Amino acid sequence: MGSLSSLPGADTCDIVALAGVTKRFPGIVANDSIDLSIRPGEVHVLLGENGAGKSTLIGMLSGLLQPDEGRILVDGKVTQITSPRHALALGIGTVFQHMMLVPALSVAENLLLGGPWWQRPRIEALEARVAKITRSLGITVKLHARVSELSLGEQQQVEILRAMVRNSRLLILDESTSMLTPKGIDELGTLMRRLVKQGLAIVFITHKLKEAAAFGDRISVLKLGRKVGEIPPERFRALGEQEIISQIVDLMFGKQKDDPEAVERPIRKVSVEAAPLLQVTDLAAAPTDNAPGLSSISFDIRPGEILGIAGIDGNGQKQLAEALAGQRVTTGGSVRLEGTAIEMLSVGERRQRGLRYLTDDRLGEGTVGTFPVSINFFLKQVGAPPFWRNGFEQRAEIDKRAAQLVREYDVRTPSLKTPVARLSGGNIQKVLLARELAEGAKVVIFNKPTYGLDLANTLASRQRICATAARGLAVLLISTDLEELLSMCDRIAVIASGALVGTVENVDDARTRVGRLMIGLAA
Amino acid sequence: MTGLFSEVFLGALMFGAVTAAIPLLLAGLGEQMSEKAGVLNIGIEGMMLAGAYLGFVGAFYSGSLWLGFLTGAAGGVAVALIMALLCVRIGLNQIVIGIALTLGLEGLTALLHHFQFSRSYPRLPAANATVIPLLSDIPVIGPAFFKHHLIVYLALALVFGMRYLYRHTQLGLNLQAAGDKPAALDVAGIDVIKTRTIAVLTTGALAGLGGAYLANVGAGLFIPFISNGAGFLGIVLAMLARGRPVWVLFGALLFGVCLSLTTAMQVAGINIPTDVIQMLPFLAVMIMLVLFGRRASLPAALGIPYERGTR
Amino acid sequence: GEVKSIAILTPEEGTDYGWNQQGIDAARAAGKAAGVEVVVAQGLGYGDVRPTLRELASDGASLLIAHASGYNTSGPEIAKELKVPVAIVDTPSGLEKGLVADYTLSGHQGAYLAGRLAAKMSRSKSVGIVVSGEPPSWNSQSAAFAQGVKAENPEVKITYAVIGPAAYSDAAGGKRVTESVIASGADIIFGQGNGSSFGMLQAVETTKAADGGKVYFIDVIGDKTPIDKGFLLSSVVWNIEPVYAAMINDLKADTFGTKSYSIGLKDDSVKLLKTAAIPDKVWTEIQMLREEVISGKIPVEPVYDAAAVRALMTSVAQ
Amino acid sequence: MSIDTPSVNATAPDPTSAAAARRDILHRLLMTLGPILAALVIAGCILLAVGVDPLAYYGYVLEKGLFSPLGIQQTLTRMAPLLFLAAGLIVAFRAGMWNLGGDGQFLLGAVTAAASAPVFVQLMPAWLALICSFLIAAAVAMIWSLVPALLRGYQGVNEIITTLMMTFLGTSLANVLVKLVFRDPGTTVPQTRTLPVEDRLPRLFDTTITSGLLLGLAAIIIVHLVMTRTAFGLKLRIVGANPRAAIHAGLGVPGLTVAVFAISAGLAGLAGAVDIIGVQGNVRADWNPAYGLAVIPAVFLARMNGFAAIGFVFLLSVLSIGGESAARRLGVPNHFTLVLVSIVLIVLALAEYVDHRYNQSRKA
Ligand SMILES: Nc1ncnc2c1ncn2[C@@H]1O[C@H](COP(=O)(O)OP(=O)(O)OP(=O)(O)O)[C@@H](O)[C@H]1O
Numbered sequence A: 001m002g003s004l005s006s007l008p009g010a011d012t013c014d015i016v017a018l019a020g021v022t023k024r025f026p027g028i029v030a031n032d033s034i035d036l037s038i039r040p041g042e043v044h045v046l047l048g049e050n051g052a053g054k055s056t057l058i059g060m061l062s063g064l065l066q067p068d069e070g071r072i073l074v075d076g077k078v079t080q081i082t083s084p085r086h087a088l089a090l091g092i093g094t095v096f097q098h099m100m101l102v103p104a105l106s107v108a109e110n111l112l113l114g115g116p117w118w119q120r121p122r123i124e125a126l127e128a129r130v131a132k133i134t135r136s137l138g139i140t141v142k143l144h145a146r147v148s149e150l151s152l153g154e155q156q157q158v159e160i161l162r163a164m165v166r167n168s169r170l171l172i173l174d175e176s177t178s179m180l181t182p183k184g185i186d187e188l189g190t191l192m193r194r195l196v197k198q199g200l201a202i203v204f205i206t207h208k209l210k211e212a213a214a215f216g217d218r219i220s221v222l223k224l225g226r227k228v229g230e231i232p233p234e235r236f237r238a239l240g241e242q243e244i245i246s247q248i249v250d251l252m253f254g255k256q257k258d259d260p261e262a263v264e265r266p267i268r269k270v271s272v273e274a275a276p277l278l279q280v281t282d283l284a285a286a287p288t289d290n291a292p293g294l295s296s297i298s299f300d301i302r303p304g305e306i307l308g309i310a311g312i313d314g315n316g317q318k319q320l321a322e323a324l325a326g327q328r329v330t331t332g333g334s335v336r337l338e339g340t341a342i343e344m345l346s347v348g349e350r351r352q353r354g355l356r357y358l359t360d361d362r363l364g365e366g367t368v369g370t371f372p373v374s375i376n377f378f379l380k381q382v383g384a385p386p387f388w389r390n391g392f393e394q395r396a397e398i399d400k401r402a403a404q405l406v407r408e409y410d411v412r413t414p415s416l417k418t419p420v421a422r423l424s425g426g427n428i429q430k431v432l433l434a435r436e437l438a439e440g441a442k443v444v445i446f447n448k449p450t451y452g453l454d455l456a457n458t459l460a461s462r463q464r465i466c467a468t469a470a471r472g473l474a475v476l477l478i479s480t481d482l483e484e485l486l487s488m489c490d491r492i493a494v495i496a497s498g499a500l501v502g503t504v505e506n507v508d509d510a511r512t513r514v515g516r517l518m519i520g521l522a523a
Numbered sequence B: 001m002t003g004l005f006s007e008v009f010l011g012a013l014m015f016g017a018v019t020a021a022i023p024l025l026l027a028g029l030g031e032q033m034s035e036k037a038g039v040l041n042i043g044i045e046g047m048m049l050a051g052a053y054l055g056f057v058g059a060f061y062s063g064s065l066w067l068g069f070l071t072g073a074a075g076g077v078a079v080a081l082i083m084a085l086l087c088v089r090i091g092l093n094q095i096v097i098g099i100a101l102t103l104g105l106e107g108l109t110a111l112l113h114h115f116q117f118s119r120s121y122p123r124l125p126a127a128n129a130t131v132i133p134l135l136s137d138i139p140v141i142g143p144a145f146f147k148h149h150l151i152v153y154l155a156l157a158l159v160f161g162m163r164y165l166y167r168h169t170q171l172g173l174n175l176q177a178a179g180d181k182p183a184a185l186d187v188a189g190i191d192v193i194k195t196r197t198i199a200v201l202t203t204g205a206l207a208g209l210g211g212a213y214l215a216n217v218g219a220g221l222f223i224p225f226i227s228n229g230a231g232f233l234g235i236v237l238a239m240l241a242r243g244r245p246v247w248v249l250f251g252a253l254l255f256g257v258c259l260s261l262t263t264a265m266q267v268a269g270i271n272i273p274t275d276v277i278q279m280l281p282f283l284a285v286m287i288m289l290v291l292f293g294r295r296a297s298l299p300a301a302l303g304i305p306y307e308r309g310t311r
Numbered sequence C: 001g002e003v004k005s006i007a008i009l010t011p012e013e014g015t016d017y018g019w020n021q022q023g024i025d026a027a028r029a030a031g032k033a034a035g036v037e038v039v040v041a042q043g044l045g046y047g048d049v050r051p052t053l054r055e056l057a058s059d060g061a062s063l064l065i066a067h068a069s070g071y072n073t074s075g076p077e078i079a080k081e082l083k084v085p086v087a088i089v090d091t092p093s094g095l096e097k098g099l100v101a102d103y104t105l106s107g108h109q110g111a112y113l114a115g116r117l118a119a120k121m122s123r124s125k126s127v128g129i130v131v132s133g134e135p136p137s138w139n140s141q142s143a144a145f146a147q148g149v150k151a152e153n154p155e156v157k158i159t160y161a162v163i164g165p166a167a168y169s170d171a172a173g174g175k176r177v178t179e180s181v182i183a184s185g186a187d188i189i190f191g192q193g194n195g196s197s198f199g200m201l202q203a204v205e206t207t208k209a210a211d212g213g214k215v216y217f218i219d220v221i222g223d224k225t226p227i228d229k230g231f232l233l234s235s236v237v238w239n240i241e242p243v244y245a246a247m248i249n250d251l252k253a254d255t256f257g258t259k260s261y262s263i264g265l266k267d268d269s270v271k272l273l274k275t276a277a278i279p280d281k282v283w284t285e286i287q288m289l290r291e292e293v294i295s296g297k298i299p300v301e302p303v304y305d306a307a308a309v310r311a312l313m314t315s316v317a318q
Numbered sequence D: 001m002s003i004d005t006p007s008v009n010a011t012a013p014d015p016t017s018a019a020a021a022r023r024d025i026l027h028r029l030l031m032t033l034g035p036i037l038a039a040l041v042i043a044g045c046i047l048l049a050v051g052v053d054p055l056a057y058y059g060y061v062l063e064k065g066l067f068s069p070l071g072i073q074q075t076l077t078r079m080a081p082l083l084f085l086a087a088g089l090i091v092a093f094r095a096g097m098w099n100l101g102g103d104g105q106f107l108l109g110a111v112t113a114a115a116s117a118p119v120f121v122q123l124m125p126a127w128l129a130l131i132c133s134f135l136i137a138a139a140v141a142m143i144w145s146l147v148p149a150l151l152r153g154y155q156g157v158n159e160i161i162t163t164l165m166m167t168f169l170g171t172s173l174a175n176v177l178v179k180l181v182f183r184d185p186g187t188t189v190p191q192t193r194t195l196p197v198e199d200r201l202p203r204l205f206d207t208t209i210t211s212g213l214l215l216g217l218a219a220i221i222i223v224h225l226v227m228t229r230t231a232f233g234l235k236l237r238i239v240g241a242n243p244r245a246a247i248h249a250g251l252g253v254p255g256l257t258v259a260v261f262a263i264s265a266g267l268a269g270l271a272g273a274v275d276i277i278g279v280q281g282n283v284r285a286d287w288n289p290a291y292g293l294a295v296i297p298a299v300f301l302a303r304m305n306g307f308a309a310i311g312f313v314f315l316l317s318v319l320s321i322g323g324e325s326a327a328r329r330l331g332v333p334n335h336f337t338l339v340l341v342s343i344v345l346i347v348l349a350l351a352e353y354v355d356h357r358y359n360q361s362r363k364a
């Protein structure tokens, strides 16, 4: 073992440095001798495809996982981060990729978790402290609301706030922008800048290269568990946004086109005279404890058309999708598929008629995590031939078709038998896509189809969605990512508080008009 | 017949109801704590039996009821320790281990009783009551509620202690988080395993104490299978109470009162088979469930062992 | 026929100072007297004893004594299956020559005397009956006890309480219910229950009667004198040895299965336990009553049915 | 709350060598027998402590529970109701429903069979009578499960509470039925009329083994195949593993919930019926063998696999038949069998954990 100074990344001004850190999971090396230095005053952006090993790395920094090899240096000293508690004590605060709040507790109680057990929770002290922090961050947090009543975006803010309340010196944000609106993302960016100015170190994981270029100081790129490149701050400052992006793309994918996110909107012919495939009239649903209701939602989609639903997360998008799919009870209005009313049909019957719903909750409802990949392809066809005959499973048929879909949709899985929850989010998404686009689809509802996907997967998914429309299907695309909507839709409707506040043709000034609608102004 | 229902008799009936309710209360409070923290503790019947046996042994040989309660609680903790090791620390199936512990303690305590007491059947003297001045002079209510052994008042105080614990302390928050979303508790820097272990051991102590009360005060002796399903009733009470200690108290008293009602009806000469009367408390609860039974809010992670970093 | 060994099967361990212990002790005594080996299978529970019956038969037992009313379906079946003599209880109609004999044990005559005794001795003119379940043999004693009390003194109040449908090991229940019955005024408790009877005993020992004096306990079947602390007034003691001895003799004489066996006051196979708590004068009176019962001058009919017992109790409670 | 449902291999076993398969079977055998041996050693220490020779004890357990013709017959006969119960629990647990009310359903099925069979055999041919009794026993148990099923399916009321309550209620109700409704007027003992031995389920060949054993085996194997190979079984497993995914996939979750309870309870009812019609002949008041308490852990240890469950049920039967005999011969109270079963369950659970850990570290 060489001396410390000979190890790359073991710089004295690092808060945390990784030296040759390796982590293996059964069958895979998730992190392969990674060196990394994290410094105060810097936003260190971690980039990499789905499954590249970013979250694993974070797991080790936050005490959830222990490295198999290599070491972690904190303030220059080799430190074993044995538990999350230890990590917090070292000043490492993490906002995890998956929500880490207790839904049944209030925001305040969640922030208080972790105090000495015999104490009364010190709400008053917390209130004062939170007030100070939120003022300096420019966010508002409903301290006494239950977490289960907050939108995902609000929950993410609470998690960031938690890290701040804990006096973190190093703040780790794992895909924290995936749930935010463009405005929210900008705010988070400003916030990060403000924090690093105060001397914090930030590790920021994202799949969006523009965010990386806009908010970062230093960029590290992971690929298949290895670190394949780093852009240090000196270089970073010297380059413009486009140059940075093209460098990253070089690192991640080899040479490619300049701005991969600037997808050309494919030109599709939507025939104006064609009868709408999907007609929704005055759809309404009652609000529940933690979700807004729907009121008088009306729109129609013609064959080959993509209708976008824009809006800030938590404004009824999910309720709309569920109401259309039949998973949510409606209190009025009609839904017509090819002219036939389907609002009284069950989920299964609607699917049978060609209405497909790709959920945004992949693990929660989209898949059965413990079941093999192969079965998850056919969850919505259980009992249907040729995969089941007379009620009996035809394993050969299932496997044959599953293997075909795995190839066709490029699902990266160790085997067909692998429990689907073991796949990375992007690959789970491909399974869902394959399932929903199977034979007989006429209208497809996509709910946040690229949420959390890496660049390549995002592009592939978008292409599939466009191809879907091009085949003459009607597509309803729900997304919080305005760029995505602008790049794909024919028309964009804006939802707010469970009602459509306006619909805009996706032509030149659509961006401004949608933006105005989203912040409550007339288009 | 009016003569039958003298003050003394009614007082004794209510006194009996409270006495019968205390073991259920302690078992229910204990189970509630485990469940809050995400552990379904089916071994509670075994913990009660361990508490009953050791509690009796302690009280009998030392001559001190208090020492008996102490050894009883320790017995419960000893069984809980096995449960905590197997189910919390290494994550074995809680139902398998719970049932196994119950079966094992049934057998073990019966075995020990056989070798130790099955010829002499020792019995303890009456537990001396702590008479609360003034209050105990109220007719019927006085003898029913204010002439019990001190441990009864402590058990009642415990209900409010638990309530305070759950509502107003950090530990209460931790327990709830351990049951609802253990990963969130873990990343907040609290050891989930330790939190759950504390909960399970507390359950053991309470169940053991309940068993000791059952043997030492309820019966004044130990015989095999003395708990007679009280642990399982405790599980039912804890689940019905939905995390609220005061509801456990109400439930335990309901069962105690129903038992006394059985006696009262018989003494009054009402000719109803005991099987039918026996069904009353369950029937009452079932009807309540049918009428008002909305989604029972059990902790989301109940029964699921926690292991850091898995999903 | 030849009798080499007999086996007795009991549902609980033979250390209960009651049904199981009396059965096992009697079988041992009868076997010893006849020079026959005795195999004891105890603590078998109330489930299926066919496996044990078969095994004991295959081990060569000449007689299987199925000493529980729960065994009276399986007993005759195994007797027929394996051609081994089996003795069962509570089934007088089940006799089969050479195979099945019945011994219906009822201490009702003794319980009647116990009732007379209780009525004489009760200071408060109020007595209680506490049972942990309602099997036929207990029912007949409860009923006879009540009849005895009323025959002695119609003014004496009787309180009847069942702890629970099958609360045989509910000692705490036994204590609780007994305390309630004492609170209702009773100063003598006639108690029947396996494990729970120790709870009744404990209640009697730790609770004072309304007049501040002692409460007394009347036990059944066994003799709890060895563990008494001075509260045992009497017991309706069953001695089953003559029954088993007669069975062995009948087996030898090839007359097994031709008659039912029973116990009663006449041959002292049912008798009232004399304790120091019973004044000699009272005891003499009881002994005279015993003669009248034996002679049939006082008829005591057994009542086995639980509903009938409860109806009787309701009528005498008024 | 979720039950750790093992995923069923969807792909055909790869055509690796038969040697691997043999090694796997050997491994499984080792992982079952090893822990049992360890459990016997632990229990042996307790025996030593009370002054009993453990070797003699286990010798009797094996001889009287397994290796003597009489013993093995008794063991196999004891298995019949346990297999039905295990089958019912497999359905429920795989579908994520904690049916802890098996004992109540069992008793009501038993009482129904005991009440109906003696009547039916006088009205129709014996085989038809028995089938009818089986059917109505299953039906009554199903109806009994309707309350928890509907509450869970349509109101979301947790079924652990309701099934536990219903089992307390069911036990009492069974007693009331025996004592007040179906009581045999011909005896002082409160019990139902007795089905004559010759009208009961036939015995196998020349043995005392009840043919209920075959029915039980058939039930559990059918259940296993249905749960792992059919669309219906998959639907139930989806509901069990992720109810939200089931709703999303368009499955009628409330209906399936009711179906699960009906099947599970029906099988528990059949367990009662097969015990009565095959072996007992009648139901006595206060009779409650409480088989459920031992079968539940067995089903979990078997990871809800039908074939493994057969193995564990067999083990339980050997222990209970042989243990009783050994205890008697050596003067240990019969309660020791409970201790032995408990230790075996715990050590088996531990062994499974160790095995799982070992496999994981090997793959890493
Ligand atoms: N249990 C497991 N079995 C097999 N492989 C695993 C397991 N756990 C992790 N891996 C592997 O570890 C690798 C790194 O995972 P990690 O979560 O760090 O990816 P990531 O970079 O965070 O991806 P994403 O961008 O999707 O968040 C993945 O490729 C995955 O295949």
Ligand SMILES: Nc1ncnc2c1ncn2[C@@H]1O[C@H](COP(=O)(O)OP(=O)(O)OP(=O)(O)O)[C@@H](O)[C@H]1O
Pocket (backbone or CB within 6 Å): A025, A049, A050, A051, A052, A055, A056, A097, A421, A422, A423, A424, A425, A426, A427, A451, A452, A453, A454, B309, B310, B311
């Ligand atoms: N504990 C674990 N055991 C096994 N594999 C794991 C584990 N944790 C993570 N993985 C693997 O890590 C990979 C990435 O997991 P992760 O949850 O980070 O998804 P993801 O890569 O972030 O997907 P996305 O970026 O689309 O959200 C997966 O392929 C998964 O198999």
Ligand SMILES: [Mg+2]
Pocket (backbone or CB within 6 Å): A050, A051, A055, A097, A175, A425, A452
């Ligand atoms: Mg990710």
Ligand SMILES: [Mg+2]
Pocket (backbone or CB within 6 Å): A054, A055, A056, A097, A174
């Ligand atoms: Mg990740």
